[in-house]
Amino acid sequence: MKVSIIVPTRNRSHLVGFTIDSILKQTVRDFELIVVDDCSEDDTEKVVKSFNDVRIRYFRHDNARLVAANRNYGMSQAKGEYIAFCDDDDLWLPEKLEKQLVEFEKDSTLDMVCSNGVFFNDTGDLGLMYEKSWDNYLTYDIVLKKRPVQTSTVVLRKGVIDDIGGMNTDPAFYVHQDYEFWLRITRGEYKILYLDVPLIRYRRHAAQRHMETFSLVTTQRLKKINSALHTEGLVSHGYYGRRFLWLLTIELLIHTRTIDVVTRLKRRLRRP
Structure with missing residues (x-):
């Protein structure tokens, strides 16, 4: 088996069929499609099974989990040499895997x-996701500052996951669990290539505008906090250990002022 494709889904019977169809139309045929259903209450299971393709493996959870846990479960079932991800509302272009x-x-x-x-909605395409301003090979700094990794575009060797583990399933990371995962990968000695060609269509929903604003503000605060702690030698540049992430997330959730977060983190990180 060459590639295992993980699609977590929940109550997206009206969309997941389009996602599956785009994956099945890949020019590369040697793959398995693992759909992890997070206790959907609609016709998701019926839609998935209607494709009647032996490459599709359907798993259902009866208790709700975070999307990270569903992706991790899919990875635990994967038989492929490579792991790929696709969200249940995004679309792959036919030559994505091949390229x-x-x-x-x-x-x-x-x-x-x-x-x-390419961003798209019900009215059509909305333009490229990224205007590239970084090197082709991604580093920790690039991922931290530019956030150029969109989960539905990723293909990685299964060995990477065997080495570093899966996505963080702590509820505190609900919004940024995939972002933390890419940061953790870039901290290791892994070679990551960014192709500046559109290989997916990323669906934009109206509610996403609010989340994107929140994410932008959070990223700007992360940069300031990382810099402030680095200058005092408390956190080495690029350090994103689990303890630091946990403390940082708590402080971001509690305090609205960046200076308060920095002050409290300095005090807590100095503890033995």
């Missing part, structure tokens, strides 16, 4: 390949 696997074949040292994409 990414070619890069792995050209460079055996590659560990992960991600790409650009």
Whole structure:
């Protein structure tokens, strides 16, 4: 098995069929599609099974979980050499997997390949997800500052997950669980290639505008906090250990002023 594709879903019977159809139309055929249903109450199961394709493996949870836990479960069931992700409302372009696997074949040292994409909604395409302003090979600093990794674009070697573990399932990371995962990967000695070509269509919902504003503000605060702690030698540049992330998340949730977060983190990180 070449690629295991993980699609977590919940109550998206009206959308997940389009996602599955786009995956089944890939020019690469050697893959399995693992759909992890987070106790949907609509016709999601019926839609998934209507495709009647032996490459589709459907799993259902009867108790609600975070999307990170559903992705982790899918990864635990994966048989492929590579792991790919797709959200249940996004679409893959037909040559997505082929173009990414070619890069792995050209460079055996590659560990992960991600790409650009196109925003779209019910009215049509809305433009590129990213206006590239970084090197082709992603580092911790690039991922922290630019956030160029969109989960539905990613293909990575299964060995990376075997090494670092899955996504963080702590509820405190609900909004940024995939972001923390990419940061953790970039902290390791893994080679990550960014392809500046659109290989997916990323669906934008009206409610996402509010979340994107929140994410932008949070990212700006993270940069300031990381810099402030680094200058005093409390956190080495690029350090994103689990303890620091846990403390940081708590403080971000409690305090609205960045200076309060920095002050409290300094005090708590100095503790033995």
